Amino acid sequence: MPEGDTVWRTALHLDKALTGEVLTGSDFRVPAFATLDLAGRPVVGTVARGKHLLTRIGEGDEAVTLHTHLKMEGSWHLYREGTPWRRPAHQARVVLRTASWTAVGFSLGLVEVLPRADEDAAVGHLGPDLLGPDWDLEEAVRRVTADPGRPVGEAILDQRNVAGIGNMYKSELCFLLGLDPWLPVRDVPDVRALLRQAKRVLEANKTRTAQTTTGDTRRGKNLWVYRRDKQPCRRCGTTIKGDTQGPEAQERATYWCPRCQPAGGT
């Protein structure tokens, strides 16, 4: 699942390519918007809000926002006219065309077109955005600690508490802070430090294509624990554990070193 930094970078690329251009065509391959045609409207900009993408199209009475989410498998690609797509056409959910670019949203988990004024209804539930212009550490701390008995690994993954942390950074952040992912939030010694670290990690990775938390961007060396179960901890050699965590039907894989992240806290 793409993390907040990947979504931020996707927004940047879409913004650079499309903003100021007039759409020469649009193609919505989702039933609710199959007949919608945005040709002739200018693209005003694309921003990320947590892991959501907002592409603003048209002005005045015609101002709409294309709200998309990459969810598990989604991606946006930009192609020059005549360039073959790198994913199968049947996975395309949205195609936006300008004179210079074709932007294709593949396997998007969510596609909707809203009146611009309704953006808040779509993303207003999100907690402070780690990469947003209005990042608010204290509000994020307040939300994360509002349910003191909740395991920290669940609390920081909940986008209503803080927006931008996906499953990979959840595991990596718990490792970096020495926190057992099942530790109740009330026993986390310094939630502020955890969220500051989250912001540092996402900021450091937002312009990179190869994400790292170890400082080494080479594949296989770039992460401490994520998807490294049954392998030795890079710090202490203990076998990394993997299990699922979260409420029923929303369980997500979690990875941790039982020595560096002892149960019951450090």
Ligand SMILES: [Zn+2]
């Ligand atoms: Zn360890």
